[in-house]
Amino acid sequence: MPDPPHRRARLKDIAQAAGVSVTTASRALHGVTGGARAPSAGTTERVRAAAARLGYSRDQLASGLRTRRSRLLGMLVPRLSDYVLATIYEGVEEAARLAGYRTVVANTYDDPDEQRARAEVMLDHRVEGLIIGDASERGDLLADLERRGVPFVLVSRRTGAHPAVTGDDVTGGRLVAEHLLDRGHTRVAVLAGEPYASTGSDRTRGFLECWAAAGRTVPADRVVHGPFDAAGGRQAMQRVLDAPGPLPTAVFAVNDFAAIGAMGALRDAGLRVGQDVAIVGYNDVSLAAELPIPLSTVATPNLEMGRRGVELLVEILDGARPASVLLPPRLRVRASSDPVQVGGKTAGQPYPTHEEGEEER
Amino acid sequence: MPDPPHRRARLKDIAQAAGVSVTTASRALHGVTGGARAPSAGTTERVRAAAARLGYSRDQLASGLRTRRSRLLGMLVPRLSDYVLATIYEGVEEAARLAGYRTVVANTYDDPDEQRARAEVMLDHRVEGLIIGDASERGDLLADLERRGVPFVLVSRRTGAHPAVTGDDVTGGRLVAEHLLDRGHTRVAVLAGEPYASTGSDRTRGFLECWAAAGRTVPADRVVHGPFDAAGGRQAMQRVLDAPGPLPTAVFAVNDFAAIGAMGALRDAGLRVGQDVAIVGYNDVSLAAELPIPLSTVATPNLEMGRRGVELLVEILDGARPASVLLPPRLRVRASSDPVQVGGKTAGQPYPTHEEGEEER
DNA sequence: CGATCTTGTACTATCGTTTGTACAGCCACT
DNA sequence: AGTGGCTGTACAAACGATAGTACAAGATCG
Numbered sequence: 211m212p213d214p215p216h217r218r219a220r221l222k223d224i225a226q227a228a229g230v231s232v233t234t235a236s237r238a239l240h241g242v243t244g245g246a247r248a249p250s251a252g253t254t255e256r257v258r259a260a261a262a263r264l265g266y267s268r269d270q271l272a273s274g275l276r277t278r279r280s281r282l283l284g285m286l287v288p289r290l291s292d293y294v295l296a297t298i299y300e301g302v303e304e305a306a307r308l309a310g311y312r313t314v315v316a317n318t319y320d321d322p323d324e325q326r327a328r329a330e331v332m333l334d335h336r337v338e339g340l341i342i343g344d345a346s347e348r349g350d351l352l353a354d355l356e357r358r359g360v361p362f363v364l365v366s367r368r369t370g371a372h373p374a375v376t377g378d379d380v381t382g383g384r385l386v387a388e389h390l391l392d393r394g395h396t397r398v399a400v401l402a403g404e405p406y407a408s409t410g411s412d413r414t415r416g417f418l419e420c421w422a423a424a425g426r427t428v429p430a431d432r433v434v435h436g437p438f439d440a441a442g443g444r445q446a447m448q449r450v451l452d453a454p455g456p457l458p459t460a461v462f463a464v465n466d467f468a469a470i471g472a473m474g475a476l477r478d479a480g481l482r483v484g485q486d487v488a489i490v491g492y493n494d495v496s497l498a499a500e501l502p503i504p505l506s507t508v509a510t511p512n513l514e515m516g517r518r519g520v521e522l523l524v525e526i527l528d529g530a531r532p533a534s535v536l537l538p539p540r541l542r543v544r545a546s547s548d549p550v551q552v553g554g555k556t557a558g559q560p561y562p563t564h565e566e567g568e569e570e571r
Numbered sequence: 572m573p574d575p576p577h578r579r580a581r582l583k584d585i586a587q588a589a590g591v592s593v594t595t596a597s598r599a600l601h602g603v604t605g606g607a608r609a610p611s612a613g614t615t616e617r618v619r620a621a622a623a624r625l626g627y628s629r630d631q632l633a634s635g636l637r638t639r640r641s642r643l644l645g646m647l648v649p650r651l652s653d654y655v656l657a658t659i660y661e662g663v664e665e666a667a668r669l670a671g672y673r674t675v676v677a678n679t680y681d682d683p684d685e686q687r688a689r690a691e692v693m694l695d696h697r698v699e700g701l702i703i704g705d706a707s708e709r710g711d712l713l714a715d716l717e718r719r720g721v722p723f724v725l726v727s728r729r730t731g732a733h734p735a736v737t738g739d740d741v742t743g744g745r746l747v748a749e750h751l752l753d754r755g756h757t758r759v760a761v762l763a764g765e766p767y768a769s770t771g772s773d774r775t776r777g778f779l780e781c782w783a784a785a786g787r788t789v790p791a792d793r794v795v796h797g798p799f800d801a802a803g804g805r806q807a808m809q810r811v812l813d814a815p816g817p818l819p820t821a822v823f824a825v826n827d828f829a830a831i832g833a834m835g836a837l838r839d840a841g842l843r844v845g846q847d848v849a850i851v852g853y854n855d856v857s858l859a860a861e862l863p864i865p866l867s868t869v870a871t872p873n874l875e876m877g878r879r880g881v882e883l884l885v886e887i888l889d890g891a892r893p894a895s896v897l898l899p900p901r902l903r904v905r906a907s908s909d910p911v912q913v914g915g916k917t918a919g920q921p922y923p924t925h926e927e928g929e930e931e932r
Numbered sequence: 933c934g935a936t937c938t939t940g941t942a943c944t945a946t947c948g949t950t951t952g953t954a955c956a957g958c959c960a961c962t
Numbered sequence: 963a964g965t966g967g968c969t970g971t972a973c974a975a976a977c978g979a980t981a982g983t984a985c986a987a988g989a990t991c992g
Contacts, residue, residue, distance in 0.1 A: 218694075220978060231942045236980060250940060267695045271636045272978035275947050280632065290660055296652040300678060312692065314675050317661060331673065333579075334628045440861035471861040483863065500801035500832040502844065502863060581948060592972045597950060608970060633948035636977050 219264040227260040228253075235261075239268075274336065283523065284332035285315045285341040286325060292438070293467075293495050294512055295343050298365055301516020302341055309524050311338070320404070322349030333360065339523045341516075345369045346406040361526045365519035367408045368534065373526065375518045375535040377510040379409055382539035383416025385508060386462050386490050389541055391424050393548075395460040395488060399432040401446040401472060403464045410438070413464040413492055413508075432458060436468070443468025447475035459487060460547070466491035466498050466507055473503065473546070488547035494540075504544035511537050580625040588621040589614075596622075600629075635697065644884065645693035646676040646702040647686060653799070654828070654856050655873055656704050659726055662877020663702055670885050672699070681765070683710030694721065700884045702877075706730045707767040722887045726880035728769040729895065734887065736879045736896040738871040740770055743900035744777025746869060747823050747851050750902055752785050754909075756821040756849060760793040762807040762833060764825045771799070774825040774853055774869075793819060797829070804829025808836035820848060821908070827852035827859050827868055834864065834907070849908035855901075865905035872898050 225235040230253060238249045238257035249257070260266075274280045283306050287295040299315055306313045314337065316328040325344060329351060332340065340362040345352065352372055355362055364374035390398060400417060403410025414433065421428060431453050436446035443463055450458065461476075463469035469491030473483050481487050483503050491498060494509035518535050525532045586596040591614060599610045599618035610618070621627075635641045644667050648656040660676055667674045675698065677689040686705060690712060693701065700722035706713065706729060713733055716723055725735035751759060761778060764771025775794065782789060792814050797807035804824055811819065822837075824830035830852030834844050842848050844864050852859060855870035879896050886893045 221980095222978080232979080233943080233981085234941055237941095240980090247938095247940060253940080267691065269636075269978055270696045271632050271641065272947090273980075275630075275632045275636055275949090276978080276980050278947070289657075290651055291654055291657040293652055293654065296650075296657050299651055303678060312675075312696070314673075317664060330628065335631045335673070440858045444861050467858065470858060470863075473863045474861045474865070477863045497801045497828065497831060497858075500805050500835045502831075502834045502838045504835070582950095583948080593949080594951080594973080595971060598971095601950090608968090611970060614970080630948055633977090634950075636947090636979090637949045637951085639977070 218269075219261075219266040220269070221266070223264055224257060224260045224266050227264060228256045230257060239266075278336075280336040280338055281311050282335065282337045283311045283313050283339050283341060283520065284329070284335075284337040285313055285343060286318050286328055287315060287343040288320045289317045290315065294465075294493050294510075295366065297512040298343060298516040298519070301513035302365075302520050303516075304513075305517040305520035309520060311520070311524075313341075318344050320344055320346060320406075322346070322351065325349060326351050326354075329355070339363075339527055341365055341519050341523060343367070345372070345374070345408070348406050361523060363519050363523045363526065365515050369408060373522055373532060373534050375515050375522055375537070376408070377515065377539050378536040379412035379539070380416035380419075382492065382508045382510070383413040383418075383462075383464075384420040385539060385541040386413075386492075387417045387420035387424075389490065389506075389543065389547065390460045390462070390488065391421070391426075393460075393488065396426060397456060397458045398426075398428055398460045398462065399434070399447075399450045399458040400428065401443055401450075401461065401463040401465075401468050402433050402435050403438050403468070405435050407438075410435075410464045413462075417462055429455070438465040438468055440467045440471035440474070443471030444475045445471075447472035451475065451479050457481075457487070461487060461489045463489065464492050466493045466495045466505060469505055469507070469546075470497075470501070473501075473505075484545045484547065485549055488549075490547050494542055498542075499544065501546075503546050506544045506547035507542050509540045509542055579630075580622075580627040581630070582627070584625055585618060585621045585627050588625060589618045591618060600627075639697075641697040641699055642672050643696065643698045644672045644674050644700050644702060644881065645690070645696075645698035646674055646704060647679050647689055648676060648704040649681045650678045651676065655826075655854050655871075656727065658873040659704060659877040659880070662874035663726075663881050664877075665874075666878040666881035670881060672881070672885075674702075679705050681705055681707060681767075683707070683712065686710060687712050690716070700724075700888055702726055702880050702884060704728070706733070706735070706769070709767050722884060724880050724884045724887065726876050730769060734883055734893060734895050736876050736883055736898070737769070738876065738900050739897040740773035740900070741777035741780075743853065743869045743871070744774040744779075744823075744825075745781040746900060746902040747774075747853075748778045748781035748785075750851065750867070750904065750908065751821045751823070751849065752782070752787075754821075754849065757787060758817060758819045759787075759789055759821045759823065760795070760808075760811045760819040761789060762804055762811075762822065762824040762826075762829050763794050763796050764799050764829070766796050768799075771796075771825045774823075778823055790816070799826040799829055801828045801832035801835070804832030805836045806832075808833035812836065812840050818842075818848070822848060822850045824850065825853050827854045827856045827866060830866055830868070830907075831858075831862070834862075834866075845906045845908065846910055849910075851908050855903055859903075860905065862907075864907050867905045867908035868903050870901045870903055 221232050221235050225232045234249050235257050238254040285302055290296050303313050318325040318328055342364050343366050345364045345367040364372050368374035368376045400414055402414040434446040434449050436442040463472050469489055476483050476487050491505050491507040494507045498505040498507045522532050582593050582596050586593045595610050596618050599615040646663055651657050664674050679686040679689055703725050704727045706725045725733050729735035729737045761775055763775040795807040795810050797803040824833050830850055837844050837848050852866050852868040855868045859866040859868045883893050
């Protein structure tokens with residue numbers, strides 16, 4: 211027999227069933243705060259039983275209205291179909307749950323207007339804080355939020371002095387440069403991602419600084435911006451290939467998917483990835499190790515980033531002013547930049563080989 | 572100068588500023604329903620102006636409490652870092668917004684307990700309906716929801732007679748079988764995905780039925796179950812390669828990421844994808860076309876699936892009993908199953924070639 | 933054995949919004 | 963000129979839960 215449709219039990223029903231007042235029912239079900247007294251053990255037991263029997267569950271809308279606490283955190287991402295951000299969100303969701311919060315998430319497609327609109331909707335829902343995964347140099351949302359006193363943290367990308375949890379992208383870029391220098395490369399191209407995202411620009415900067423420190427240069431037309439996906443990587447790579455001058459022997463793509471797209475473009479141009487051209491990506495997406503030509507890349511602790519983001523935000527909600535967090539990157543060398551792994555044949559001079567990619571899981 | 576921290580304007584403040592009652596302010600800001608009368612044009616204008624000036628925005632908690640309408644839809648997914656589900660969610664979010672709803676989403680990791688727990692939390696938040704992207708043969712959540720009168724639709728996977736929006740996976744499997752038969756393959760393996768998910772099992776069934784109809788059989792140990800990701804695909808492929816008997820000349824993986832993992836395993840075994848072994852995936856993820864060896868696959872309209880899911884749910888909320896929707900799949904032949912595209916060399920006998928993969932965007 | 937303290941419970945106001953109804957003013961009509 | 967119909971506004975009661983406080987009963991003390 212179906213229940214009367216959509217009639218969830220209210221606290222009043224529980225109280226009635228247990229023969230107590232709503233107040234007592236409320237206090238029996240959830241710990242007592244403040245100076246009020248707790249119901250007796252017997253009463254508590256009766257209320258609990260009644261609640262279980264009637265399938266009671268608290269109405270979060272009403273509860274939140276009264277307590278002025280939504281226990282809700284909002285997250286903004288460029289888009290969830292981006293594996294990296296989706297993974298970060300998984301970390302956010304997990305940590306938020308542990309901390310007693312729920313989360314909502316919205317795609318902003320890196321559009322400042324969307325970003326603002328989605329943030330406002332979340333604030334209408336009285337989220338207690340925001341986790342911003344799409345911080346960008348454009349738009350004034352962050353300054354505005356700060357002025358209004360809305361608690362927030364950045365994850366993945368940083369900008370300005372706002373509290374952020376990011377990978378140490380400058381170091382990551384440097385690791386890649388060191389690796390490629392170590393393998394004897396001199397002509398290199400960088401697929402640098404979107405110019406407004408710190409992830410791409412920091413990785414690029416770290417790379418170029420290290421490269422320059424080794425006394426080598428990268429011509430300006432060999433640093434190409436483009437979207438963080440396979441199609442974007444393919445296009446950017448194609449632009450490099452179409453440019454005049456000798457082809458690069460190594461490519462650094464600041465994103466694995468862009469790297470995969472670039473692999474396609476290289477192959478179409480008749481070049482063998484890992485032999486004629488080395489390529490290194492960034493993020494170590496789960497796919498990277500499983501590709502036909504496994505992709506060298508830099509691992510970033512994405513789940514961890516999400517978790518730490520929530521922790522930081524919770525600290526801020528508790529009134530602290532925590533410092534930003536930089537998570538260490540880790541180079542994973544695979545066949546795409548290591549001719550030895552690809553089958554022994556070397557491209558040009560033989561490179562020294564050393565295994566760095568110790569797996570963790 | 573910072574506003575008094577965290578003090579959003581309430582309707583009362585607007586009313587005061589405009590010199591009217593809260594009632595009138597409420598009616599001026601949002602259309603009037605029922606038998607009540609609308610404020611005059613002048614009043615409405617004054618209220619609107621005050622609201623804009625004070626930066627008012629309705630408190631959804633309070634509003635929802637009073638109206639008993641949260642305008643919130645909940646979606647359950649196995650995990651958002653699964654590209655396919657993330658894309659479906661993008662469609663859901665978009666359509667929900669157009670229909671005046673907001674959405675929340677939760678990962679269930681295909682765990683029945685998580686699934687139930689997350690659904691309950693959403694119902695506590697008074698979501699008006701659920702979009703279930705992780706329907707499985709296990710667990711009794713759906714029957715339970717139905718009994719309780721909770722409106723829901725399934726997307727991506729179907730089960731039982733519940734209203735669902737899915738791809739026509741049986742037909743999709745058949746398309747792949749026809750393609751491989753057409754190319755003259757006789758020995759085939761199927762990487763069939765998780766046994767509890769209709770996506771995998773329907774695609775497998777469609778494939779096997781068509782294959783059988785052509786008078787060919789697939790030995791039981793050539794139909795291997797496993798996770799829908801690259802690592803799962805690699806493992807499943809490895810199991811096929813390790814089995815006794817002659818190697819298959821074609822592989823159907825019911826998921827693109829599994830197909831990519833399988834490509835890795837094949838390559839490790841010294842087999843050339845697209846020449847020695849044909850491989851076809853499923854979903855046409857954006858990566859598939861950009862791979863070094865572009866992957867043949869079956870395109871499923873994922874965004875559309877999400878959108879239609881919301882439409883169906885909204886119809887249900889309006890009291891209708893809409894029929895399930897099957898979206899047509901589309902075969903995209905690329906180099907991984909077409910030796911001509913791979914560079915002219917054929918594996919065994921020459922196959923007829925025909926281009927089917929007209930792009931849309 | 934009466935006064936005080938403790939303990940458990942209920943009463944009541946409140947969060948911000950919406951909505952049924954009451955009411956005051958105004959116009960037009962007979 | 964009196965009545966009826968409109969119109970625009972305000973009052974007050976919800977929605978469901980929580981928190982401060984008041985109050986009744988039992989325990990404890992001199």
